[in-house]
Amino acid sequence: xxxxxxxxxxxxxxxxxxxxxxxxxxxxxxxxxxxxxxxxxxxxxxxxxxxxxxxxxxxxxxxxxxxxxxxxxxxxxxxxxxxxxxxxxxxxxxxxxxxxxxxxxxxxxxxxxxxxxxxxxxxxxxxxxxxxxxxxxxxxxxxxxxxxxxxxxxxxxxxxxxxxxxxxxxxxxxxxxxxxxxxxxxxxxxxxxxxxxxxx
Numbered sequence: 001x002x003x004x005x006x007x008x009x010x011x012x013x014x015x016x017x018x019x020x021x022x023x024x025x026x027x028x029x030x031x032x033x034x035x036x037x038x039x040x041x042x043x044x045x046x047x048x049x050x051x052x053x054x055x056x057x058x059x060x061x062x063x064x065x066x067x068x069x070x071x072x073x074x075x076x077x078x079x080x081x082x083x084x085x086x087x088x089x090x091x092x093x094x095x096x097x098x099x100x101x102x103x104x105x106x107x108x109x110x111x112x113x114x115x116x117x118x119x120x121x122x123x124x125x126x127x128x129x130x131x132x133x134x135x136x137x138x139x140x141x142x143x144x145x146x147x148x149x150x151x152x153x154x155x156x157x158x159x160x161x162x163x164x165x166x167x168x169x170x171x172x173x174x175x176x177x178x179x180x181x182x183x184x185x186x187x188x189x190x191x192x193x194x195x196x197x198x199x200x
Contacts, residue, residue, distance in 0.1 A: 004072075004081035011068035011085040015092020015109060018099045019060030020045050027053050033102055041104035043139060058108050065089050065112025073116070083166035086113035090170050094177065105177040107143045110170045114150060117163045124153040137192040140181035147171045 020032045020040035029049045032040040036047040042061060046054035065086075072085045093109040095101040115122035125146040132142035150171055154164035175182070184190040 003075055004077050004084070007068060007072040007075065007077050007081070007085045008088045010071070011088035012092040013097070014064045014068045015089040015094075016096035016098045016103075017060075017064055018093075018096050018103065019064070020057045020104060021099055023053055023057050023060070024049060029053060039104055040099070040102065041106075042108060061093065061104070061108035062112040064093065065109035065114075066116045067112075069113055069116025079160060080162045082117065083160075083162040086117050086163075087166045087169055089113050090173070094173060106170070106174055107147070110147070110174060113170065114167055117166065118154065118157065118159055120157045121150055121153045121159065121167065124157075125150045133193060138185070138190055139193050140178055140190060141185055144175065144178055144182070147174045 018040050020042065024030065024032055024045065027049065029045070032038070032044050032049075036044045038044070042054045042058035045057045068089045069082060069086045072082055077085060090106055090110050090113050092103075093106050094103040096103045111122060111125065114125065128149055129142045129146040132145045133139060136142065148171060151164055151168045154167050159167075181190060
């Protein structure tokens with residue numbers, strides 16, 4: 001029980017490390033919370049910081065999702081404890097204690113956390129994102145489609161109920177955090193991949 005609690009706290013603290021803000025500070029870029037979409041995530045960093053800064057941000061957000069879950073696995077945490085660790089890492093990204101609880105939308109961190117729970121679900125979600133991104137050329141729509149299908153992939157691959165419940169919770173929060181993108185999609189105003197103003 002103590003080990004599980006330790007990793008849940010570790011997951012949240014790891015998720016609370018805002019890669020976008022740190023990368024922008026180290027590279028002399030504006031605070032992502034005050035530029036573009038004001039979302040501290042890789043897409044917004046790409047908007048004003050370029051591909052290198054965005055790639056580092058994306059990698060960091062992914063690692064802080066997957067690493068706590070993998071470390072918990074190595075320590076023997078499983079079941080509900082592992083599911084809570086994954087969810088805590090994701091919540092840390094959304095509501096980081098180190099940065100005034102102003103976090104990003106969580107796509108990369110959610111993908112990392114899901115990968116820690118099930119590589120099969122993560123691979124299926126990635127394939128969905130790539131397919132949608134290629135077909136519709138809208139990053140947010142691709143991410144939302146992959147996210148919404150992730151719990152179904154979990155059910156299909158026979159994930160433990162606790163894992164699928166954690167994935168479902170992440171999906172619901174992802175959809176909520178993307179509500180502005182959803183409004184833009186419904187209005188036909190969401191930008192496409194490769195435009196000068198990527199969506200975020």
